[in-house]
Amino acid sequence: MRITPARAARGVAIAGAVIGYPVAAHYSTTVPAAPAALGVAVSLLPSLLILVALAWRSPRRGAALLVCGAVAALLWGFWGALERNFNWVYFLQHAGTNVMLALAFGATLARGRKALCTHFAEAVHGGALTPEVLRYTRQVTAAWTLFFVALSVVSSVLFFFFSIEAWSVFANFLTLPLVLLMFAAEYGVRVLKLPKVERHGILDGILAFWKTPPGTSPR
Template sequence: MTLIVVALALLILVPMLPALARGSVAAWLAVPPLAACLWWLSRSTHATLPLYIAPVLVPGFMAGVFGSTLLAGQSPLIEQIVRLMDPVEPEPDVLIYARKLTLAWTLFFIALSATNLVLALLAEPDGLLLAGGITPPFTVPQEWWSLFANLIGYLLVAAFFLIEYAYRSHRFPRQPYRNMLDFFVRVLAIMPRLVSNVAAPRR
């Protein structure tokens, strides 16, 4: 259980690091309740709790990564990818689209995380509320949570990406990559610089 709690703590804190480094009051105020929740989890003997929490934190982590780059003084994540992938100065329409797409991914991951949380809270017989001794107003079969967390959520991510890729290719036909495979290869190539840009606090 201790290793699981440490892994969950990293999933929570890593996307918060830029905000913490900037001295964000909201980020620092969030630390004590998060620490309390992790402490409670470490003391819990409910074996299925980590199974419920991970599907909430992973998309929450992604929402934090995308969303943190939309804050004042930051460059939207998709814009950073565009600039790193293509040395040519992007057109204004591309930059506007990049910001909107970064926001769209942020909202999408928030919705995914929230859906996993609601299903985890309401699942029966071993949901979070029932495990805590609280009877929810209604319940859903635990299989619903499992199906969404372990399959449907991933299919939605893939569908979101494929639909957006097709739309982007139609709207902006001039791209620095030849096809989807070339796109992924180029993203992997710029990943070290991208991670460095996202992690570095802006002054």
Template sequence: MALLLLAGVAYAGVSQWMMLFHAAEPWAVGVLLGPLWLTALGLAGSRFGAWGLAIAAALGVLGFALVLRGEAGDPNRLYMLQHVGINALLCGWFGSTLRRDRLSLIGQFAARIHPLSPGMREYTWRVTGVWTVYFALMVLASVAVYATMSFAAWSVLANLLTPLMVGVLFVGEYLLRYRLHPEFERTRLIDTVRAFYSAPVDPAARQ
């Protein structure tokens, strides 16, 4: 867990440095836009299978080719669109699972660790809703700050405040969970991280 946190802090710092001092360099644009492409690959593959993965891969290669040729437009706008795009994709991913007849996304992660009681299903549904709202608000904030403030101010939001707020929300929910529901089975933060990479649970499963 400590290594993951350290890697996240390092990436945020490097991203901030590249945006402020090497924003127009093709290699920096490629590195900074990489997370959006990887996110799109993961979501396209999980939702649409091989065809979705192939289309996302082709679009990514085309985009990087345009960047290397200097034909992708203002790099600052590209960085903003990358930040907005990732948060919009995550908002759509989380929000698309908010159906009462199926497990929410957080519920699917939790079910990889332990069976879910009806109370846990309801709680994870609400937490999924909170994350959906967070990602939607981040999209709005990113566009608003980019449009009304300096690029340096926007880069602070994107590279420093965004991961900080994700961490606060993640840890805050973990600490609040057992104050609101002491009856819930105890898990560790690292278990949540491992659940993300473990075998998926059928979202239609009922506990």
């Protein structure tokens, strides 16, 4: 794959965000002299980006973007309160995101529903899956559910019973490596359990699923 200037710039920007965001978050959380406005801005940024991305992808984009504008106005109105309590914003974002991910994965394990990782696998492979793969993708969905539950529990315990510095180290510097470790562990298990199946990472499935137009299924 040829590396174009645009691709290189995008890679640098992503690397900068991956490194810069946790550093800024840790600094604003643990350094008393850090500007409160920085803490609010950094703590809200991921949630706002996700909200805008979902709104942009929504079939009712105009209405969804109006909701984004209303949310922005509401946040501006409560900016002072947010500055005084932005550590709670960080915590609710971190623990809340993991709880929502656990619910998103876990809800699809209900009887009669298709597991979320099964959707990802179908999006990549473009069709029906073998019973062996269906069983495995359901097990992987359960594993990710438990993983996100564990992250939210640890985050809550550290935030309420330990120092803010300890919580910040876990939330800002350990969460992403743990997620990457989970990806690596899942891939290793998949190689052992499904050696004859074409190998795609779960990220490939997520990207393929994300690119599938709303209300349609992969071919």
